[in-house]
Each structure stands twice: as C-alpha cells, then as structure tokens.
Amino acid sequence: MGAWWVGTLLLGGYAALAGITDHYVGSQPYMTERYCRGEFWVWDPMITTFPGLYFIFALLFKVADAVRQAAGLHHNYGAWSLCSVEAMRGMNTLFGVLNFFLFYQLVAMLYHHNQTSSSLRAGRGYRSAQRVLMALLPHLFPVQFFFYFLYYTDTVSTFFVFLCYYLSLCDRTTLSGLVGFLAVACRQTNIVWVCFIAFSMVLRQYYKSRGGSDGAASTLGLLRFAVQNSRSICARLWTFLVLAASFLVFVYLNEGIVIGDRTQHSPRLHFVQLFYFLAFTAAWVWPRLLLGVVGGVRRRGWSVIVKHNAVHFVIGAVATLPIILYLIHNYTYAHPYLLADNRHYPFYVWKNFFRRNENFKYAYSLVYYAAGFALWKLLGTKVSPLWRLAYFACTAVVLVPASLLEFRYFIIPFLFLLLHTMPSAPGLIDASVCCASSSSSSARHTATCTKDGSGGRAGQGRGEKDRRKKPRSDGAGALLDKANLACLAVECLTFVAVNAATLYIFALRPFAWPSGEVARIMW
Numbered sequence: 001m002g003a004w005w006v007g008t009l010l011l012g013g014y015a016a017l018a019g020i021t022d023h024y025v026g027s028q029p030y031m032t033e034r035y036c037r038g039e040f041w042v043w044d045p046m047i048t049t050f051p052g053l054y055f056i057f058a059l060l061f062k063v064a065d066a067v068r069q070a071a072g073l074h075h076n077y078g079a080w081s082l083c084s085v086e087a088m089r090g091m092n093t094l095f096g097v098l099n100f101f102l103f104y105q106l107v108a109m110l111y112h113h114n115q116t117s118s119s120l121r122a123g124r125g126y127r128s129a130q131r132v133l134m135a136l137l138p139h140l141f142p143v144q145f146f147f148y149f150l151y152y153t154d155t156v157s158t159f160f161v162f163l164c165y166y167l168s169l170c171d172r173t174t175l176s177g178l179v180g181f182l183a184v185a186c187r188q189t190n191i192v193w194v195c196f197i198a199f200s201m202v203l204r205q206y207y208k209s210r211g212g213s214d215g216a217a218s219t220l221g222l223l224r225f226a227v228q229n230s231r232s233i234c235a236r237l238w239t240f241l242v243l244a245a246s247f248l249v250f251v252y253l254n255e256g257i258v259i260g261d262r263t264q265h266s267p268r269l270h271f272v273q274l275f276y277f278l279a280f281t282a283a284w285v286w287p288r289l290l291l292g293v294v295g296g297v298r299r300r301g302w303s304v305i306v307k308h309n310a311v312h313f314v315i316g317a318v319a320t321l322p323i324i325l326y327l328i329h330n331y332t333y334a335h336p337y338l339l340a341d342n343r344h345y346p347f348y349v350w351k352n353f354f355r356r357n358e359n360f361k362y363a364y365s366l367v368y369y370a371a372g373f374a375l376w377k378l379l380g381t382k383v384s385p386l387w388r389l390a391y392f393a394c395t396a397v398v399l400v401p402a403s404l405l406e407f408r409y410f411i412i413p414f415l416f417l418l419l420h421t422m423p424s425a426p427g428l429i430d431a432s433v434c435c436a437s438s439s440s441s442s443a444r445h446t447a448t449c450t451k452d453g454s455g456g457r458a459g460q461g462r463g464e465k466d467r468r469k470k471p472r473s474d475g476a477g478a479l480l481d482k483a484n485l486a487c488l489a490v491e492c493l494t495f496v497a498v499n500a501a502t503l504y505i506f507a508l509r510p511f512a513w514p515s516g517e518v519a520r521i522m523w
Helices: 003-025 031-036 052-071 085-110 117-122 124-140 142-149 154-169 173-186 190-209 219-228 230-236 238-254 272-284 286-300 302-331 336-340 345-353 365-380 385-399 407-419 440-447 457-469 474-508
Strands: none
Touching: 003 085, 003 124, 003 142, 003 474, 052 085, 052 154, 052 173, 085 124, 085 142, 085 154, 085 407, 124 142, 124 407, 124 474, 142 154, 142 407, 142 474, 154 173, 154 190, 154 407, 173 190, 173 238, 190 219, 190 230, 190 238, 190 385, 190 407, 219 230, 219 385, 230 238, 272 286, 272 302, 272 365, 272 385, 272 407, 286 365, 286 474, 302 365, 336 345, 365 385, 385 407
C-alpha cells in the first residue's frame, strides 16, 4: 500500500478519533480563539513557550476564512466554527498526518541504499511497503500520537523540526534555516535541534572533503575544517546564524529562555533526566536491540560478539557506574508538579518505581548504564561517531536543565534515534553524510552515496569493493528482510496497542478530584 493511501486512511481514522475525543472531553475556550479575532495582545502568563503555535494556527484560520468567504459560506455553519476548539484540534490532527508523509520522505532518503539484493529484486512495491512501515513507527510513537487529537505544541513542533532536517538533507540550506525559525517559535528548546541540524550539514561537508571516508575522522579534524572553511560555511548557513544570534539576544533581554511563569520552570541541573530518557528509549526499541544482537551473532559468531561486548560493557561499567551513582545521589529531583498532578503517567511511574523506597533510585543505576550502552552500540551501527556524539550532547543539553520529568520532552530526541536505527541491511546510513535533493545535480550526487552513508565517488568505490568482498547470499538476504520486517511489525503493533490503551483510559476512564472536577489520565 502506497504512502498516499495510508495517509488518506490515517486522515479518515484520525478525524473519527478526534470526533470521539471532542465528544468525551468537550471543549473550553482557548487563547487561539482570541487570536482568530485578531486579539494578539492576549497572553496567558502560565504558558512558558513561545506563541508560535497560536500565531501559525491563527494565520491558517485567516486563510481558511478567506476561502470560506470566497466560497460564499456562512460565518458559522452548523455547530462548527473556524476558530473553535474543535477546529484547532482538527488542525493539529492534520499536522499529525503531515508528519507521516514527512517521515516517509525521510526514511526513503536515509535508507535508499540500505537494501539487500533480495529486497531490491522484490520490486518497488516491497520497498514502498517497507518504507511505509518505517514511517509509521515514528508517526505512531505513543507519546506523540496521543497529542494529535488535542491542542498541544508537540505535533506542530515535531513537524517543523523534522521539516528543517529534511530540507537540510536536500541541500535546501536557506529554506531549512527559515523553517528552523518556525520550529523555535513553537518551542524554545528546539534551538538545540536546529543547531544540531546545522552541525550535521557541516559534518556532511567535512566527510565529503575527505573523499567520503569517515575512517580516522576526529573532532580536531572537524574543527580544523570548520576554521579553514569558515567563510563558505557562514555564507551557506547564514539563516541558521541569524536564528542563533536572534535567540541569544532574546535570552539576554529575557534573562533566560523561559517566558511566562518562571516559578516552577526555572532551569536546574537535573542529570538524572538523561538517565530516564535512556531507560525510556531502550524500553520502546527493545525489538531492534534484540535484532542487533541476533544479527551480530549470525555475522560474527556468538563467542566473538559476547567477548567483544562483554569486555566493553565491563570496562564501561567500572568507569561510569560511580559517576552515575554520584549523579543519582546529588541530582535526583522530584518537581512539585510531578508529585501533585495525578493526571499524567510520570506521576504513576514515580509513585511506583521511585517513591516507595528512597534507595530504589540507586538500584536503577545498572539499568541506566545498560540502556545507554545498548543505545550507543545501536546508533554506532548506523551513524558516524561524530554524529553520535553530537546527538547525545544535544539530548543532554535539552534534558538536563529540565526540572520536570515530562515524557513529552523526550519526543524529538527519541524520534531522531528511532529514524536513524531502523532495521535494514548492514551499513551506515549516516544522514550527516548522505544527502538527496530534487535538483538534478544533487540527484547525481545521491547516486554516488554508498550503502554505508559515505558521499562522493571515493566512497562509492569503497562501498562497491566491500560488497564484492562480502557478497550476501540470496537466502541470507531474504532471511534478513524477514527479520527486519518482523522487528518493524512488532514495534508497530506495540505502539498501536499502547495508543489504543491510552486513548481508552483517557476517554472512558475519567476520575473525579476532591473538588468534583473531572480529570483524565494522559501522557
């Protein structure tokens, strides 16, 4: 089934789910309704993010209203108005469907060369189905999926971050930077991911300057390249530089990145937040972690894999576990909202896994380390070391200052990892190296990108040489395809089951607070 058919089905299904949500949850007046009327001076001081979402939706509603007037429709037909809460949720749902198409384009680009001979012979239909399944995974990620039917910043924020990323891979640098402005306008912390995207473009140029090889690439080499080519890099990334400078001016004038209520959202060192993210992510991607172990055993043998990873695991544990325990002891923090608001799943996670016994938090140190070790190895099979280092550094910059344990903060870093570790043929996909573009010149360059993610003819020659050296038999390729599809299917079904359960609990299992107000459990 093609992406357009899947997208159409998603739109129809989500429209029905949005209607069910509106039926059970109802609607309350919201700030964007005032914005639709042009009252842009209205602001809720409890909101701590930029109002980009509200301005974007207000603009879209103005365009829709102009179309309505041109079509001769009444201002308020039926019980539905363009500026109603239902309309705003519907617009959010539409962006959720757009996210699917965006993810489809991203996986088609990233995994274009990661195909076995068996999958190549299977034809375009098989590859399209595989990409649809790959695109559905980030689209169905439960924490993000839930907010397709409510009015939150996460859906639109995710769309603009990954649109910025996609355009950067297409070498549309200026346009990518402009979209970066929209991403930051939706959420301040997106500035970190926009900078990461800019870094990935510099890294791609660095690898291309080395003939497409990532062997012996180093941080010092990258810095030397950046200094030597500073003028061309600045000219290429000027929109990103303007955005970064504008954000620094905002931080200086605002005396911080938080707007609105700062009493409960002031940044603080919360290193354990990064550990929560590692455990959270490993729990969702366990099928591909298991598949990686099984695949490694098949390629290299059980004894080699066990000895190699066991040595690394033990050495890493000796070096890092004392640091993890120190950080747990000194930087574990329970935000007042986490302890008081029983409408969110983190409340129950904290209550059942941390609050029962103060010493439980130390027992989880090995879980955090094992999760980090597994994810580091998993990313290492698909991306270059420098890309991987930058990814974890940006994840830490986003999460460590956040005092509140909030799963929504994990969405962007989780999706970056999910997109870059899809089960596929062995070899790097490294989006910091391999790119594609709609232009003919970029298309010719894409044809030279090798299966392991290296750009340029030198990389192509090396990739072809490696494939000649280690050909994959048809039987092995077919078995790998089946294992990859099974892994994708298990993850997809897991996401669907969790989504169904969370929507059921949210819609049909409300509870009452002592004040009599009805509350619903959500992410």
